[in-house]
Amino acid sequence: MQDNVEKFSERVDNLRKEGKYAELIDFCERTFTELKGNTQEEREILAIAYRTKGILCLINEDFVTAAECLTRAIEYNPNDVIAYANRGSAKDCLKQYIEAIEDYNKVIELNPDFAEIYNIRGNIKSKLGQYIEAIEDFNKAIELNPNDADAYHNRGNAKFNLGQIAEAIEDFSKVIELNPNYAEAYYDIGLAKANLGQYTEAIEDFNKAIELNPEYIEAYNNCGNAKVYLGQFAEAIEDYNKAIELFPDYARAYYNRGYAKECLGLNSEAEEDYKKANELRK
Secondary structure: OHHHHHHHHHHHHHHHHOOOHHHHHHHHHHHHHHOOOOOHHHHHHHHHHHHHHHHHHHHOOOHHHHHHHHHHHHHHOOOOHHHHHHHHHHHHHOOOHHHHHHHHHHHHHHOOOOHHHHHHHHHHHHHOOOHHHHHHHHHHHHHHOOOOHHHHHHHHHHHHHOOOHHHHHHHHHHHHHHOOOOHHHHHHHHHHHHHOOOHHHHHHHHHHHHHHOOOOHHHHHHHHHHHHHOOOHHHHHHHHHHHHHHOOOOHHHHHHHHHHHHHOOOHHHHHHHHHHHHHHHO
16 A cells, blocks of 8 residues: 555655656646545545646745645644645745744644754744743744744844844854855844944945845835935935936835935935925825
């Protein structure tokens, strides 16, 4: 009996490795029709088939179908960690955050050492504003994987949102230590330093983020903001220009550029930027 399950899994793996996704979905759908789930072997095969189609739908951003298929997979195999994890991802994408957390809770129940899931669950808790609970998850992710730069980054953001700025900077610094090319960490440490009034240092961090990601719109905008605080209005306008060049509908950049122009006495130009910002916000 198990030979058939192994053969089915091997066929699925081969089609996936060959990139034959349409054929793989067709193979799974034929299985749905041919098998009724009357035996343990059929249930195991159907669980694999539904999980496979669910993951492919998730990749293709068909989140509703993905969640439906993964639910069927779980019905056939209630201990399928991968199915729960991917259904949680689908529900997260559908903004069904409570349901997603429930799925990740189940993953952790089945596999308490799944470090990545603690990090993912912490992110969802952060989306819900549950920053203290999120930090507990990030702590666990780091405990299980001390070199997880993403977990440090996410914990830093949670601490920033709690007003724990110095502690957030420590986490962002750890991210950069682990991954010196982590553009978002330079951006976030720049935000944290700007929050503490360390504008010169913040500008250095924003510039590093831009060096790593030349299309980092928010980094240009916030670099401009830091320069405004230092009275560097002309230089700030250059940053806002770049942000607008990259994203012509960036209302905040128009408003900020307007303020910088107003500070330089360019009142008519400032008025145009304020007007444009208001139009984009409607």
